[in-house]
Amino acid sequence: MGIESQLHTKAAGWLRDAIQAIDGNVVLASPYLTIEVCKQLASAAKDSRYSWQLLTCLDPSAVANGYLSLKGIEDLMGSGVRVRHVPRLHAKAYLFGTRGLVGSANLTGAGLGSSASSNFELGISLTPDQVADAKRVVTTWPARDVTLEDLSTVLTKARDLTSAHQMPSDDLDADSALHFAERLLSDARDGRGLWVKLEYGEPKLGGWCQQSLFASPAKGRPGFKPGDLVFICAAATGDCYAVVEVTSEAEFKPSDYLASREQAAVERWPWINRTKPRLVPSELMALKLDELGANKQALQNGHVRLKLDQFAAGVRALARLATDQP
Structure with a gap:
């Protein structure tokens, strides 16, 4: 078989054929899932004599934006599919016994090419030996079994993404970092001023x-406005x-500031803006200034605007680093 014949631009046909000729255990990996594809897989898994496993990522933002169907996952679980959560999953792999396909397509109509408006995707089929290698790789990924309680929890978090933001009173933990990051980025897209402050x-x-x-x-009144978002x-x-x-708007030498700082510091830095936390991990994350694309020389006045x-890249990096903590 030539390499050209192993390429697939629409995986729906390959998936249909693989389901009809399963000759071993099934392992699927896809961050995004739609209800119609899940129903197709659930129907096949229900009467299968082989074990089925799905690796996905319970991302509240994916649920909120319609990319991840919790009802679809529930249907799969009801058909005997073992569903596992893999943090930061990005791989798409479909391994049916000795047949396999890896590529860019999620288990969605747009990804597989079965919907009216489909994505441009590319996948490649695997040899039986490569399928075995792929199964060994995916079993090394950190994963935990998904329960119905997990689905309820992630649905609540997805709903919270569209509600008024409130920072938790405790330190931000790894589980909620991505949740708060998505809400923060939603606010950033509203046209607020975005800054880095030294x-x-x-x-x-x-x-x-x-x-x-x-x-x-003391060079002049700073340009920060209420609602602006600032990297420290x-x-x-x-x-x-x-x-x-x-x-708050900038204040010039307010009384509480005068009382808490040395006079020399107040004279050098007389303007203050008040703040509240938006994304503050409980441990120091290794996100450096150059990763924001900001030049330290441009920060001679202590702050500079960000595009x-x-x-967005900085917020996602900070949240990702937080979720990597034990």
Whole structure:
């Protein structure tokens, strides 16, 4: 068989043929799932004499945006499919006994090419030896079994993404990092000012987990506005480790600021803006200033604006690093 004949631009036909000729255990990996594809798979799994396993990622943002069908997952579980959650899953692999396909297509109508408006995808079929190798690889990925309670929890988080944001009173944990990141990016797309603010000294995580303030130099009134979103960067280490929201117009030497700082510092940095936490991991994340595409020389005045793509990349990196923590 030539390499050309192994390429598939629409995987729906390959999937249909594989389901009709299963000769061993089934392992599927797909971050996104739609209800109609899940029903097709559930019907095949229900009467199968082989074991079925689905690897996916219970991402609340994917559920909220309609990319991941929880009802579809429930149908699969009801048909005896073992569903497992793999954090940060991106692979798409369909392994049916000795037949296999890997590529870019999710288990969705658009991905497989069965919907009226389909994606441009590419997949390649595997030899039996390659299928065996792929099964060995996927079994090494960190995964846990999904329960009906898990589906209920992720549905609640998905609904929360469209409700008013509220930062938790406790430190942000790994489980909620992506949830808050998606809400934060939704707000960022509303046209708010996006910034990175240099704070002198070492990172001070605890200081940003509550209402706080940052100071700006005496060169002129800073341009921060209420609602603006700001990455905090420690000057000593270059770590961009927290995101806060500005809650006040700039104030010039307010009394509480005067009482809490040395006079020399107040004279050098007389303007302050008050803040509240938006994304503050409980541990220091290794996200550096250069990963935001910001030049440290441009921060001579202590702050610089970010474009939406810079801010979004930083937020996603910060949330991803948080979810990698044990």
